[in-house]
Amino acid sequence: DTAxxxxxxxxxxxxxxxxxIKCEQNLGHDTMYWYKQDxxxxxxIMFSYNNKELIINETVPNRFSPKSPDKAHLNLHIxxxxxxxxxxxxxxxxxxxxxxxxxxxxxNGTRLTVT
Amino acid sequence: xxxxxxxxxxxxxxxxxxxxxxxAYSNSASDYFIWYKQESGKGPQFIIDIRSNMDKRQGxxxxxxxxxxxxxxxxxIxxxxxxxxxxxxxxxxxxxxGNQFYFGTGTSLTVxx
Numbered sequence: 001d002t003a004x005x006x007x008x009x010x011x012x013x014x015x016x017x018x019x020x021i022k023c024e025q026n027l028g029h030d031t032m033y034w035y036k037q038d039x040x041x042x043x044x045i046m047f048s049y050n051n052k053e054l055i056i057n058e059t060v061p062n063r064f065s066p067k068s069p070d071k072a073h074l075n076l077h078i079x080x081x082x083x084x085x086x087x088x089x090x091x092x093x094x095x096x097x098x099x100x101x102x103x104x105x106x107x108n109g110t111r112l113t114v115t
Numbered sequence: 116x117x118x119x120x121x122x123x124x125x126x127x128x129x130x131x132x133x134x135x136x137x138x139a140y141s142n143s144a145s146d147y148f149i150w151y152k153q154e155s156g157k158g159p160q161f162i163i164d165i166r167s168n169m170d171k172r173q174g175x176x177x178x179x180x181x182x183x184x185x186x187x188x189x190x191x192i193x194x195x196x197x198x199x200x201x202x203x204x205x206x207x208x209x210x211x212x213g214n215q216f217y218f219g220t221g222t223s224l225t226v227x228x
Contacts, residue, residue, distance in 0.1 A: 004158070041202055043159070043218040056215055090158050101147035101208055104216060106158030
């Protein structure tokens with residue numbers, strides 16, 4: 001069973017459209033994240049949720065809106081897609097929060113291509 | 116802001132040799148460090164972690180070394196195998212900023228059979 005699963009794996013869409021990426025984890029973790037990986041493989045955190053509450057919200061356009069219906073799910077909705085949004089988006093989860101560090105567990109990514 | 120960087124973007128090694136991947140971090144408050152392996156088309160996979168109260172930790176064929184004085188982290192892979200070919204990332208986190216990790220830019224390791 002996949003621990004962190006995200007769908008879809010590939011997403012091709014046109015500029016201006018609205019799309020969502022879904023993420024689910026079955027690890028019982030309290031904290032979930034969205035990371036963006038650009039074409040140079042650089043991983044940058046976008047959002048972090050702990051028990052459905054937003055903890056981290058890096059400088060991300062407000063076209064990106066995360067939603068956490070429960071602590072096992074963290075979805076990412078993107079409005080008015082732009083060419084620069086093309087990237088691989090990774091969902092991750094961890095046990096830790098605050099000073100209780102623990103590793104991130106990543107999904108296999110969603111490759112978003114905006115044309 | 117935070118910066119975690121790698122000295123070499125690519126590394127090629129012969130199968131059976133040892134590999135060393137280096138990483139520099141800038142936040143002196145960082146107290147937890149992780150190495151990840153990312154294969155093509157997959158998400159980063161946890162390899163090994165180390166806390167700042169240690170300077171060395173060993174796993175299966177891997178060793179992580181931490182030098183807090185110069186803010187340097189390294190990953191040593193013994194007897195490198197073709198399956199080790201991947202992009203390797205270091206990441207660090209500081210207690211004062213919670214479990215927020217900052218990733219380095221990655222090193223692409225190629226193992227030559």
